[in-house]
Amino acid sequence: MSEIKKIATRESYGNALVEVGKEHEDLIVLDADLAGATKTGIFKKAFPERHWDVGIAEANMTGIAAGLATCGKVPFISSFAMFAAGRNFEQVRNSIGYPHLNVKIGATHAGISVGEDGATHQCLEDIALMRTIPGMVVINPADDVEARAAVHAAYDHAGPVYLRFGRLPVPVFNDEATYKFEIGKGIVLKEGKDVTIFATGLCVNETVEAEKMLAKDGIDAEIINIHTIKPIDRELVVKSALKTGKVVTVEEHSVIGGLGSAVCDVLCEEAPTKVLKIGVNDVFGESGPALELLHKYELDAEGIYKKVKAFVK
Template sequence: MNKEHIDVSTYHLLDVTSELEQEPIRSGFGAGLVEAGKQNDQVVAACADLTESTKMHLFRDAYPDRYIEIGIAEQNLVTVGSGLAAMGKIPFVSSYAAFSPGRNWEQIRTTICLNQQPVKIVGSHAGVSVGPDGATHQMLEDIAIMRVLPNMVVVSPADSVEAKKATLALAEDTKNPGYLRLAREKTPVFTTDKTPFAIGKAYVYAPGSDITIIATGTMTYQALLAAENLFKQGIDAEVVHVPTIKPLDATTILTSVSKTNKVITAEEGQIAGGLGSAVAELLSEEHPVPIKRIGMRDRFGESGSPDELLEAFGLTAKHIAMAAHHMMKS
C-alpha cells in the first residue's frame, strides 16, 4: 500500500489495510460517558431497558445515584431528559436508535429542541449492520429526522475511539441538544487517542485530487479502504470524514470539492435526508458538481449477517470504488 496517500501522520491514524483491532462503536460511548461523569458531576444518564446493549451499564455501575432506569418508554425517556436538563443536568438518554429517536421525535422537537435543553440522545444499533434482528431494529432514518431539527447537533463517529471523544465533547456542550449515532457490531479501530475531534469539524483523512469521498460513521473506514485501492488503480481520491453531520463543516467540504469537482457520499442509512442529502444541499447551493450518494436507497433492511447485508445493499469499500470508477469515466 501507499502510506503517503492516507494522511496517517497528521491525524495519527492507523493503517486501514493492516489487521486492526475491532470494537463496537457503542463501547467507546460507554467508556466516554464514565469519563464525562468523572469530569462533571452534573452529567446524568437514563436508559429505556437497554442498559448493557447501549453500554450505559458502565455509567450506571460507576454512578448509580446519577442513573435512572426508565423502562420501555422512549417518549418518557427523552421528556424526563428535558426535565433533568431544565434543572441544570447534562442528561444522556439512550436506547436503540429505532426507538429513540425513532418513536419519540415530537417530544424531542418540542421539549428538547424548541425548549433548548442540552439533552444528549444516544441511538445505538443504527444501520443495517445490526444484522439478524432485521429491518425493525436497523435504524436508517435517524440522521434525517434529527438533522432537520433546529438547535440539534448530529454526530456519527467512525469508530469506538472517536465515539469516546464525541461523548466527551457532547457532555461539554451545556447549551445544545445532541444526537449521537452508534453501531452495534465490532468495527475496525483506525483512529487513535491523538486523532483530533471537535464537534462541527470534518477531516481530510486522505488527500487526493481526482474525486472527493465524503463519509460518516462506519462508512469512513470503507471509504479509506476504497481510496487505497483506487490509488493503486490510478485514481487519487480524497477522503473527507464527516463525524458531525450537523452543523456541517461546509468549509472543509467546499475546499475539497472545489479541487476535485466530483463527489461520492457514503453512509449506513437512508440517502434521503442523511449525509448524502446534507452534502447535496450544500453543493447545489454553493458549488454544483456531479454527486453519487451511497447508502440505503428508499428501502428497509432485512435479517442476515452484517457482512451479507452490507454487501447486498452496496455499502462496502468495493462499492465506493466502483462508483468512483464510474464517475471518473463519465
Template structure:
C-alpha cells in the same frame, strides 16, 4: 489504519460516560430504556448507580424525564436503539427537548443496517433525516473508538441538544488518540487525492479507506473525508474538496434521503454546483441477515464502494 483493532462505538460511549464522571462531571446523569447491556450504559450504571435511571421500555417518557432533569441543572444522556430514540420518541424530542432548546444528549446505538438479524423494524436508516430537521439539533456520527469517546465528551461540553448515532458492529480504529482532537462542526481529510472526493461517516469511513487504498494502486487518487458532524456540516471542507476534485461521492449507512448526502448536495447546489453520487440506502427498508451480508446487499462495503468510484470516474 490499525485494522487489527476493532471496537464498536457503543462500547466507546459506555467508556466515555464513565471517564466523564471520573473526571468530576458531577452533573452528568444517564437514562436508559431497559437496554443498558446493549447500549453499554451498564458501565456507567455499575460505576455510578445513584446517577443512573432505567426508565423501562418507555422511550417517549424517558425523553420527558431527561428534559426535566436538564432544567434542574443536570446534563442527561438518554440512550436506546436509534429506532426507538429517534423514531418512537421523535415527537417528545421535537417538542420537549428541541423546541425549548434543552441541554439533553440523545445517544442512539444500533443505528443503520448493521443491526443485521434484527431486521427492517430495527434498522433505523432515517434518524439523520429526522434529527437534522429539528431546529438547533446537533447531529453526530463518529467513525471509530477514539472519535466516539471524544464526541461524547464534546457533546457533554456543548450547550444544547445533541443526537449521537453509535454503532453495534466493531469498527476499525483509524485515529491516533494522542494526535486526534474532535470539534463539533468540523470534518477531517484522511487521504490526499484529486480524482474524486469521498465523504463518509460512521462505519463507512473504514470501508471507504479500504476502497481508496485499492484504487491508489490503480493510479486513482481518492480524497477521503471523514464527516462526523452532519449538522452543522463543515461547509469549508466540502467546498474545498469539490473545488479541488471536481467530483464528490458520499457514503453513509443511512437513507440517501435526508442524510449526509443530501446535506452535501444542498450545500454544493447553492454554492458550487458539482457532480455528486450518493451511496446509501435507496428509498427502501432493510432485511434480516448477518450484518455484513446486509451491508453488501445495499452496496455498503469496500468492494462496492471501489466499483462505484471507478464507475463514477469513467462516466
C-alpha cells in the same frame, strides 16, 4: 502483522460516559430497558445513583430528561436509534429541541449493521429526522477514539446533541495521541485530485480501504471524514468539491436526508458539483449477518470501490 483492534462504538459510548461522569457530577444517564445493549450499563456499574432505567417508555424518558435539564443536570438518554429518534421524534422535537434544552441523545444500533434484528430495528432514517430539528447537533463517529471524543464534546456543548452509535465492532484507525475532535469540522484523511469522497460512521474505514483499490486503478481520491453532519463543515465541503470537481458521499443510512443530502444542500448553493450518493436506496433493510448485509447493500470497501470507479470513469 498485528491484528487490527475492533470495538463497537456503542461500547465506546458506555466507556466514555464513565470518563465524563468521573469529571462531572451533573451528568445523569437514562435508559429505556436496554442498558445491556446500549452499554449504559457500564456507567450504571460505576455510578448506580446517576443511572435511571425508566423501562420501555422512551417518550417518558425524554420528558424526564427535559425536566432534569431545566434543573441544571446534563442528561444523556439512550435507546436504539429506531426508538431514540424514530418512536421518540415528537418528544425530542417538542420537549428538547423547541426549548433548546441541554439534553444529549445516545442512539445505538443504527443502520443495517444491526444485522439479524431486521428492518424494524435497522434505523436508516434517524440522521434525516434529527437534522430537521432546529439547533440539534448530529454526530456519527467512525471508530472508538472518535466516539469517545464525541461524547466528551457533546457534554461540553450547550444544547441538544444526537450521537449515533453502531452495534458492529469496527476497526480503530484513529490515533488517540494525535486525534482532535471538533464539532462541525470534517477531517481530511487523504488528499486527492480526481474525486472527493465524504464518508461518515462505519463507512469511513470502508472508504479508506476502497481508496487503496482506486489508487491501483490510477484514481486519486480525496477522503474526508464528516463526523458531524449538522452543523456540517461547509467550508471544507466547498473547498474540496472545487478542487476535484466530483463528489461522492458514503453513509450507512438512507440516501434521502442524510450525509448525501447535507452535502448537496451546501454544494447546490455554493459550488454546483456532480454528486454520487452511496447509501441505502429508498428501501428497508432485512435480517442477516451484518457484514453480509453491508456487502449486499454495497456499503463495504468493495461496493464503494466499484461505484466510485464507475462514477469517475
